[in-house]
Amino acid sequence: MCDDCRRAEAKDFWRACVQVRQKCEFKKTLFYLEQLILKHDAHLNTTAIKPVPTGVDFFYAKLQDARKFVDFITTHLPCRHSYAQELVTHDAKNNTYDYKHTFCVEVVPICRSDLVCLPKKIAQALGNMNQLVVCVRVNNVISVIDPSTLKIADINATQYWRSPFQTLCQSKRLREFYVVDVEDTDFNQLTAGYSHLSTKHRLADIWVIPSNQIGQDNQEVCTRSHLGHLLRPGDLVLGYDLRNSNVNSTLLDNMETDKIPDIILIRKVYNRFVRRERRNWKVKRLIQNDNDVCDSSSVGNEFENFLEDLEEDEQMRQKINIYRDNAKQQAACSKDIALDLPPGPLLHEMLDDLDLNADIEMN
Template structure:
């Protein structure tokens, strides 16, 4: 047999401890190299990270705050950036060591490499402990302070109800336009939105202008000034006024304006409010739109009757005339005042756009212009022959039947601060009636529901939070002040409309802090 000698590795003795080791440029064993050179020198073994307990964000120096989950890659990157000396070594591996979530400690295991001698690279693993220190971020500080704001948007409307603001609140929630607000305050006649930056306030003004016709004015107040650096600190205020026309209002137009809108009749009904006011001639079904600039330029345009002036009438006969426009149909409708039913035979024949919605025995709401007290110069200048005795606006429903049927849906609300003085009982009842009228509008108008998020609420017997009891809404929009109407509220077949279940969203949680706007409830 042929002998093949095995190759044997030559060993040398460590110059420090004398241990036999393979040859290397340092002529030293690993233990002796580690004892003589510490590659972790200069890297802190303890550090501090700042955490806001309100928004649960971490401070990323110098001034940014980021959201990070425990043991996430984002949190690991933030922790590594706290160690400035890592740039002098090569980072091989990094990972979290499990700690109790409530211990306020974060431990990270690092593995690094560094060249210590010529052609000699040393690898070493060590731990770094981070202490989580609680502090409040500037955004949360402004929210808690409430008065620390940079810009404010004051939204007002010169009407005697709050239905517009209920609808506007739902639009803001649907489009998440309140995300940058630091505080929302409910004041008499409207809402005040506070912002930490001027750009956010301008964005809110533009959003309101895209939803409803508005006009705005801006003002600024000097807070402080530094003459050495030529810098100044201002507070900005934007006053936004919403057009004082609401759905179902009776609007009178000057002759010049009516001619410019396609020679429409001077007396029209408002059918819808969007970024323009949609009006309709109830005697011809002619429609037109009034933009915000046209309204503010022509101050003679004004509502002469609002929904608080609505009266109840009993439908005796409906004779369709043929023309139709969407859900509206022109008809001659014979009606009788509800108070005269069973007492006399006085009937009124009116031409209306509600022919497709009404039938014999229905209740209908309208403006009785024979008994209405209207103080408007443009209305007084109209020809008496062109003014009808009654203008029908919408179909009525039995209120008692409504009260017996609980709602299976609800809406969310903004976290608002009310005025320092508590509202009187009369104002609370008025607000209750306005909120109930808004909910009824949602039930009756599918177009209005398109801009509102409705949620299933199986356990609710009434509606959303802040909705008052149903006993306080008897004097709402449907003929307030009419006496003796309860006897006729239980008409057979007079069923109030309901919202289909397929239009409702799941996941209603009134107290959920889904965003920063919902978390600002300062009650």
Template sequence: MQSADLPGLPAGPIGTFTPQHTTGHVLCCLCGVAIPPNPSNMCVNCIRSQVDITENLQKQVTLLWCKECERYLQPPKHWVRAALESKELLTLCIKRLKGLQKVKLVDAGFVWTEPHSRRIKVKLTVQAEVMNGAILQQTFVVEYVVEPHMCMDCTRANTNTSIWTACAQVRQHTGHKRTFFYLEQLILKFSADQQCINIKEMHEGVDFFFSNRAHALKFINFVQNVVPMRYRSDKQLVSHNEHSSTYNYKYTFSVEIVPICRDDLVCLPHKASAALGGFGPLALCTRVSNTLTLTDPQTLRSVQMDANAYWRHPFEPVLNSRQLVDFVVLDVDTAGAPSGRFVLADVQVAKASDFGRNDRTFFVRTHLGHLLHAGDNALGYDMSTSNMVNPDLEAAAEKGFTVPDVILVRKSYEEKRKRRRARGQKRPWRLKRMAMELEDEAGGAPGRGREQRGGPEGTRREQDMERFMQELEEDPEMRSKMALYRDPDYDHAGDAKLQDSAMTDDEDGDMPEVPLEELLDDLTALHLDEEEE
């Protein structure tokens, strides 16, 4: 018999009845509201009115913050660097909250506050077991009051700048500062000077002072990754406690950068040339990073030489960039296919100083075939009139090596730059500088105007800085490693009018410039302007 034969029953075989379960409700023991049964027999609102799982948690905590180094104190004596609303700061705030181990932390996040209010608010969600095993979840806000408190490192630095534990003495025995300008920009971009308590500019270099030996080693490791160098260390005993067997030392690290710079002409010793596969012996230094890039302008062959290879067979430059001579390009004939970023070419040049005096010209093979055209100016070394005293070059000449009369180094844009300066055009960008004390201003205020130093030294410094900025304009790869900022004083409208009122700019068409999209906004300057308003 089927169930359909019986009235009132659903179709299907007899004996397949499926019961339907319904959830029962109970009344809250306090307010009488129907609720699903739970171990406490109370609704959520009544449980919250009877139990507060956050009553033993702090609602206001004090954070100590050093405004000099912008670090927060993590008791007992560790100082942590953390930005606003960062993961590091959130971790620090949660660790400072007492009693949090008695509950389960479910969620945490910042509540927005005014940046200058010295208040940090954190919204926390916690869970805990209450009456008869019921789980209660609550959300509350903890307010952290930020109080300024100078850390011990900054206290020592501001009390007496001569109190230091480690000193890195960076030196390069050259006649210009372009390498240090390059190193300075890298240090600023990667904030490698954050742990410095004082920076002092010395003869042929800079001294960096640290309150900790580990900070000095970290800085030296950074310098070693960006420029070819070697260093040695020494320590001096300052004090000794016989009862606790503790020693107090001062550490000094002597860092020597390879004295070879970009555009220098070098002559490799025989052993160094043989180690590089017979390269050279005469070569141009075309790039300086953590290695030296040497290029033979006659063959376009390039090699990389690291600091260890250099110090095994050290050598000095035959001629440096201060001895460059201006040449005028008369004719260019490309002699080969491109090799890397250079093109081999045969060029006819004449010294700019010989125009109107004689008709002497030179036929030169150069690596600048991709840049030079007839009528351009180029800077190079006049080997026919240079007074060179180099034993390695003399030894190479005795073995049959022929020294070329002229070696071109780079294309010159000086005439075009002079025309722009005459029109009053300025660069729309600028560089940041480190706050340094001068050697003759020991004990003076750090960060005084270094370019204000008068005399021949100040003039050379300005020339080196100008040449360094020109290198940044001419070399995009070098420029990509640094941070260039928009000049807030640059008048875009006035500069556009000067360009429109000038005569044809076809002559200045290939003038190297920094694209505006590569420039950064100086947020520090903007922040200071807002505070002044």
């Protein structure tokens, strides 16, 4: 019996394993990696794919296939990896060894909409940015924006792992606020440095109040935000309330208090039910049925948040495949009503989904 047949009979299919891990509360970056894998067919040589609480394991029969997959991940995401091997068998007569190989890929623990406090060295290297920034995107680099100046910058994997930093607040700490007033500001001066200003955002002074305290004798809070192009009086917005947050960070403690805002606004609130009903597109999933990543309601809610991020981020949509949902296409046409919703993918961005069962029924 040859080695391949022996391994198949013993249910010993894999010789290399790639463990993808991200140490954070949300799986948005892993959902994005899933779509990249599907677009580039990077999973074709896997013998098994197994989801775990902190990531996904990919199993391969050949070591070179695992190495190619590790190179694929490091190309598309800011991460680092380590390698280990385990001796399986050893033939003393022929002096041959049989190993199982394991690659551990650690993705940076930063997700979209996270609030981070940059180390001073990184902030100075990025053009003297403020240390408090918001993550707007994670692809091959970490894209951040300073909500008080519209400065944007990219942090690559080398910069991050040289001076690692953690998130101050993640999406679970977002609080809903009611927008009382919006006043545009003409802040167009760049301080010394090499940072660029975002042209997709508009700077504004926004007066807000917690949505659960409307009508009470509470003072409105004014904060400078990068969401001036989206917010109008009467809108709802999610943000981080740093006044009432218990944040443990030596970087934040060493900052001057006048540079720490009371509230940092993150994203506008839309009607989730209407967004889901009018979403006329879909994405494919890598793991289905018994091994579906969405094995709980909390993870399913995270995937819904990922879909909403795709609707709002055109640059992220350009790197993955989005498919038409024929049932939703007809429903969207029949309910052509003007609503306050993000534009979302256009028709030319969507691909036709191949349904083999439909072809069989037609024949």
